Amino acid sequence: MGFADLFRRRPAETRSNETLAALGAHWLGTPGTRFPAEQLAVTAACVAVISGQLAGLPVRVYHFEGNTRHETPSHPLARLVRRGPNPWQSWPDFVEWMAASALLHGNALAEIVADRSGRVVELRPIRWGLVRVELVTPGRVIYHVTGDDLSAPMGTTRRLLASEVLHLKARTDDGVIGVAPLRRAMAAAAHAVETDAHSKSMWRNSDRPSGVLMHEKNLSAGAAERLKESFVSRYGGENRGAPAVLEEGLKFEAFPTISPEDAEILAARRFSTEEIARAFGVPAPLVGILDHASFTNSETLLRHFAQSTLAHWARKLETELSRSILTEQERETYEIDVDLSGLLRGDHAARWAAHKIAIDAGVLTINEVREVEGWSPLAKVASPEGEGAV
Template sequence: MGMIDRLAAFAGFERRADTSPLDPSWQALAPMTGYFPGLSARAAENLSTVLACTSSIATALAYVPARVYRWEGETRLEHASHPLSRLIRYGCNSAMTWCDTIEHLVADTLLTGNGLLEIERSGNGQVSGLIYHPWGMVTVQELPSGRLRYDIGDGKGNTRRLIEGEAIHLRDRTNDGKIGVSRLSRSADTVTGVDLANRHARQFLANGANPSGVIEHPGTMTAEQRTALREQFQSRHEGAVNSGRALILDGGLQWKVAQISPEDAELLETRRFGVEEIARLFQVPPPIIGDYTHNTFTNSETAGRWFATFCLAPWARKIEAEFSRSLFPSGSPYELELDLSGFLRGDPETRWNAHKIALEAGVLDADEVRQVEGWNPRTGTGERPDA
């Protein structure tokens, strides 16, 4: 990597493979929104809805239980002594826990379309650590073999090189099957519209908001009269301490309350709709990110289950598949599972009614129900099965 490439990587620029000329995630928005082409998509988090959606998905997937299982014939057993299980329990490296690592990986993928973890291995080839690298510091090249090469800058002019098999590359939907493209850039017009509405509102407030009312005079006032009236009005009626004071006018003066203009009302509706638009991009129900415009106590629970089923579950499956592909050899009996049952099983009454039906139908026994709830079995040793 040359000096220019290293400086660009330090600044957060991305270089794509020559055979895959994709724009960086936020680059499509640069001409209209003022964001510089190629810079990190973290700029998108200036939009509160983008930040809320990213945080909701990333933190939810980071906190759900993760377990490694091994298949023995038709039986699947939890493998608590697997090296990956130890990373899940004790941390992926000296600086980051499993939750931190997954949260960063997913957030990067949501914002840029790609997330990268370096795989550290011990002398016997077993995974011994996972290192998160911001995608803005990664340069990707396609080798003649078709495999990808990842050059990772450290911000100090140094570069490390990884190839497939040495990294976990989580990606959003791609155009070429290799480099992910974020949904922010795929829906650039939508996100640009929301950004421009926010900028307009910010400039409106910065340059002066509408007055609460106006005082009308039937004739023409001198400059001295206007100044005296303004100072008298401000001293008696401006500020919270003067709220509610009676207003006395004479000499034909009239007070008229200023109403919000149709244009300003339309701006407010546009900003509200912008929240729904971005939430739709990430497939996050608005109540999950704090938009309760159309919310009730009834549909909030439904929104949580919808969030788990149609948003979290597909991402969980992508993570499981990518970890299995990158960490476990082909044909390996091991697999990673992110347990979303806490989202899917609903409230305690619904959950225990489901357990009752399963017991009565003979689908589960009492110890299996206790295991689902995270409790030790009554009839066993109290230890989880291991191999």
């Protein structure tokens, strides 16, 4: 490489938001169509439980003064949390949409709208299917957004820089574009879709009768047809389940309700739903798979879900909000906190009993307990002995 080549502009690299060829997903359909596994009930349940729980968590902005932090409700982000990030969404709706988009498509994008003084006044969601990502040397990312009449006129294209967007993404392979959990678990997703399609086909094409009528004598074709019509009219349709009275040695033998083949299909579908839940990191009982659920382990499972899955997405949301909303100067003294404490804590009575013991023993002050609980410190709190302030 010559000296002049060092200063030569390299061509921009365009990265699509769907790398189907690299994933070998020939059965997914053309780009822009819905991923079949997204339409499964277990997928909808996994996305709903993660995005719904994340949307319900409190988001607070803190300001540090020395070693003490104070909640700052006057910060622009705190106002968006209270009033809503845009005219058509509340904050929980916005977070739920962002999380669902990141879970299903690997990425969620929102445009940051600021006033003349640079304060953030609005966050506008952008559907990921309308985005084309361009990586420009040296390390600059540009988002080309096609208008959809919500954020821009239909058909127009705008260019947004990384500093102008909020980009929540799943784990990436290149540091730029996230890959959805289902696309990383292609084998499990394919098995679930194929099993679902096979069971539907069996249901539609099944010609297995519910039972057979037997008679000790041979019946003519006409007699057999009349007997069938008489039996169905008496015990079929709305009369299903009524007691049958059979005459002249006639016997009815019912076939098993579930055949061995049907049982295998049910077991395969149950296994595939558990695999999908595992791909999203959701305990099976939280999405309605109650085979191993009990009243004793439900609270433990919820805490495990909060620690292993929800905390990961909450941390991603915290850091992306800090990167895109806070200025470089604010990052030194401000902190954005998505409060998971309510889900991570154990028994309420036991926790506060432990706090009381710690205060009485002088291990913690009241303000330190309030900080553990995610509350701002009191300006002046009397000590347990009634002397001075804590």
